Amino acid sequence: MNLHVDTKTVLVLIGLGHLFTSILIGAYWYGQPKNKLLHLFLLGKCAESVAWLGSALRPEHPSMLYLLIINAMLYIAAACEIMALLSLREELRPRTRRIYYALTALSIVGFALLELFYNKESVRVAYSSMVSTVILFPVYRMLIRRSATALMRVTGFLYVLVFALGCLKGAGALLSGSRIQTFTPSIFETLMVLSLFLLMIVENSGFVLLLKEKSDQELIRLASFDDLTNTLNRRTFALEANRCLAEHAKRRMPISFLLFDIDNFKVINDTYGHMAGDEVLQDMTSQIRSQLDREALFVRYGGDEFGIMLLGMDETASNRLAERMKESLGGAASRGLPAAYTISIGVITIVPDRQTELSTLYSSCDKALYMAKNKGRNHVQRAHLDGYLDERNESTTAS
Structure with a gap:
């Protein structure tokens, strides 16, 4: 040929x-x-x-x-x-x-x-x-x-x-x-x-x-993703979170959900300007992301309100992580931020079933977050699905 x-x-x-x-x-x-x-x-x-x-x-x-x-x-x-x-x-x-x-x-x-x-x-x-x-x-x-x-x-x-x-x-x-x-x-x-x-x-x-x-x-x-913080947006987080809930329901494995925001964030914006507020949001997400594993789902719900879904993490581990998250935010001045800041956290741990909904976890954590604010801020407050707040697992670190 x-x-x-x-x-x-x-x-x-x-x-x-x-x-x-x-x-x-x-x-x-x-x-x-x-x-x-x-x-x-x-x-x-x-x-x-x-x-x-x-x-x-x-x-x-x-x-x-x-x-x-x-x-x-x-x-x-x-x-x-x-x-x-x-x-x-x-x-x-x-x-x-x-x-x-x-x-x-x-x-x-x-x-x-x-x-x-x-x-x-x-x-x-x-x-x-x-x-x-x-x-x-x-x-x-x-x-x-x-x-x-x-x-x-x-x-x-x-x-x-x-x-x-x-x-x-x-x-x-x-x-x-x-x-x-x-x-x-x-x-x-x-x-x-x-x-x-x-x-x-x-x-x-x-x-x-x-x-x-x-x-x-x-x-x-x-x-x-959210442009400012590079965290998941609400729509993507909801899709991923519901998929993870279904998978962990089949495997009977625990999931922890954290809901948190920055204490007195409006004061930071009003005092130092919204540019400074954006810097605080970026710093917070960067510091907290360094504490998370690759499987964690990190979402910005809006403003200064964020959530994290921790896969396979029980109450003890999620409590430890929440405390590390708070501690990682110290030393803001050394990172060039105009003001120090803290966060308050509501957290819940469950072994999901087929009926478990993300909205239920959010609602329970929102109540826990509200109580953490009432206790002086810079707190971690644990909740159950029925809305009962477990006083034995709360952190009482004052701001």
Whole structure:
């Protein structure tokens, strides 16, 4: 079976593919807020388009400058692409950006020196293959990152496959006994074209899908979390809490629910302003979140009222946690806050059944919270489902 292909035609198609991809993405994003990530990606696509179109249309005996420009475009394109992917995963730091600027410049200088002192086509092909592979190598982290999605892993796997083909191409160029002739039908040329075509698909489709996935995740986050405190909003919390109640009812495991707010929060707002009040809310949620495990559900009901559902936590453990929560809020001045503050907490622990409703837990904790306020604030007050307040389990720490 003849696997040889018309390399020039394929390179033209690859160059046009990158060009039209950049045009379509640019048109889609036209008029929207500036996005550095997209600018990097589009710059890479334009550079890659110039490189492959230039490769396909190059003269039979190209000058050294012509070859240098084409390969420089490829190195720039690879660097822009990896920086765009790192930015997409929020891993592009200023230091990393500087490293890639330097790596790209060194790659171009290295190719120029190779042309001047060891101008063999097989060596140039091997050098370019290896440089592109090294520049794009960090994409392997898509495979090993614990939080990686299925799309990230599949894209990472395809990149690794392309890396393998690139390494084979470079090794084949070095080990070839005869001088490689570009655009001469051969297994080597077929391997090169297939790797380039696969890379184009992975680059363009993979990046667009990853960008869409990130946008979808951001929309889900905006729909599920409170902007100021990054806690769950009421709707999302209710869905998750009811699911957890049903699961723990089947397993006959305890659940504790805490309802709390900031003591005299209105005074803080009136005295120091609402900006200061927002700082207090953010500080409180940050300090309390550090006391919680990953399974805890943390919700902002509104204003300064918050709730926490603790899964599998009994009365003793929930009492200890409530006390740690209060203690963690001390030292507000050392954290740059304008005023010290405390919280009052209502807490209930139950082993839910199929009839247990979140609204019932909220109502019982609300009564306990009201009593904690009446006892001087900065208290933890325990409640039962029937509304009876268990005086034996209350904390009497005064504010």
